[in-house]
Amino acid sequence: xxMFRILVTAAMLLSATFAHAQSTQRGFSxxxxxxxxxxxxxxxxxxxxxxxxxxxxxxxxxxxxxxYRVLDTQWLRGGSTRMKGLDDQEYxxxxxxxxxxxxxxxxxxxxxxxVFHLQEVGAAANSSExxxxxxxxxxxxxxxxxxxxxxxxxxxxxVQEQKSRIEQLDRQIRLAKARKLIDSRFQMALGExxxxxxxxxxxxxxxxxxxLTSVSGGK
Amino acid sequence: MSGLKELLADSDPVAREPGMSDVDVRAMRRTxxxxxxxxxxxxxxxxxxxxxxxxxxxxxVLGISIGRRMGDHVSSVGLPPAAPASRDVRxxxxxxxxxxxxxxxxxxxxxDL
Numbered sequence: 001x002x003m004f005r006i007l008v009t010a011a012m013l014l015s016a017t018f019a020h021a022q023s024t025q026r027g028f029s030x031x032x033x034x035x036x037x038x039x040x041x042x043x044x045x046x047x048x049x050x051x052x053x054x055x056x057x058x059x060x061x062x063x064x065x066x067x068y069r070v071l072d073t074q075w076l077r078g079g080s081t082r083m084k085g086l087d088d089q090e091y092x093x094x095x096x097x098x099x100x101x102x103x104x105x106x107x108x109x110x111x112x113x114x115v116f117h118l119q120e121v122g123a124a125a126n127s128s129e130x131x132x133x134x135x136x137x138x139x140x141x142x143x144x145x146x147x148x149x150x151x152x153x154x155x156x157x158x159v160q161e162q163k164s165r166i167e168q169l170d171r172q173i174r175l176a177k178a179r180k181l182i183d184s185r186f187q188m189a190l191g192e193x194x195x196x197x198x199x200x201x202x203x204x205x206x207x208x209x210x211x212l213t214s215v216s217g218g219k
Numbered sequence: 220m221s222g223l224k225e226l227l228a229d230s231d232p233v234a235r236e237p238g239m240s241d242v243d244v245r246a247m248r249r250t251x252x253x254x255x256x257x258x259x260x261x262x263x264x265x266x267x268x269x270x271x272x273x274x275x276x277x278x279x280v281l282g283i284s285i286g287r288r289m290g291d292h293v294s295s296v297g298l299p300p301a302a303p304a305s306r307d308v309r310x311x312x313x314x315x316x317x318x319x320x321x322x323x324x325x326x327x328x329x330x331d332l
């Protein structure tokens with residue numbers, strides 16, 4: 001019985017140490033970039049960290065963008081955060097991480113299970129809500145088109161009023177169109193940088209690029 | 220009753236048999252000793268609780284590890300499932316650059332940035 005107590009205590013200590021090691025020994029640098037095909041290349045806005053520059057340099061040939069701009073940078077240990085995008089657009093970022101328990105108490109060469117979500121703020125929670133919103137968007141777009149068509153014939157104060165109504169509809173449409181952009185699950189090693197991104201099929205002229213770097217010995 | 224008992228005892232052939240010879244006795248003893256040596260030693264009292272405790276401790280560690288993993292997954296389950304938009308189609312691609320950097324790219328049919 002005494003031996004049993006000792007073993008149980010040892011197991012609990014081992015588990016607590018493992019959890020403590022997991023929580024204190026890693027963090028994630030999340031750098032949100034905008035890749036563009038049109039703008040001239042500009043190295044000034046790129047993140048200064050050599051590892052990030054190397055990662056970006058590695059993937060440049062695979063991506064159609066000529067220039068990259070840093071939109072936001074954050075440090076995460078996991079959980080959620082909000083990142084700034086282009087033109088006041090904001091993104092909710094969720095990072096769920098656990099260490100693969102092949103080597104408990106690992107401090108180096110650990111493999112991490114990562115679930116990375118990035119979505120526009122206000123994105124629909126499920127597909128039925130998305131469907132409902134798509135109907136609303138179609139309706140709002142019709143109203144917007146009608147207002148735009150009436151704009152040349154408007155006079156005086158009506159012009160400004162119609163313009164403000166169009167702007168308001170634009171904001172509503174944008175919010176209703178908010179969607180989940182990235183839902184990726186992957187494994188990564190401590191110290192590794194993984195490039196996670198999204199764009200329109202065919203590339204589009206812009207793409208969101210996230211440089212996700214796991215760092216041991218978190219702040 | 221006693222008469223029957225006496226009758227049975229009187230007619231018991233074993234009572235009239237001679238005893239075993241010394242040779243037979245030794246042979247029997249030798250057989251018993253050899254068989255006794257062949258049997259594994261009786262397990263002592265203490266290893267069983269120790270093995271049980273070790274098994275329980277192993278189960279506990281395993282349970283805690285699984286629980287931690289499940290806990291994180293539960294939090295991911297708590298998030299809304301990633302369902303494709305009714306008008307959007309998503310495709311995901313994973314590639315590794317020659318420099319070793321991995322790219323995980325999601326393509327949307329409709330995406331305006």
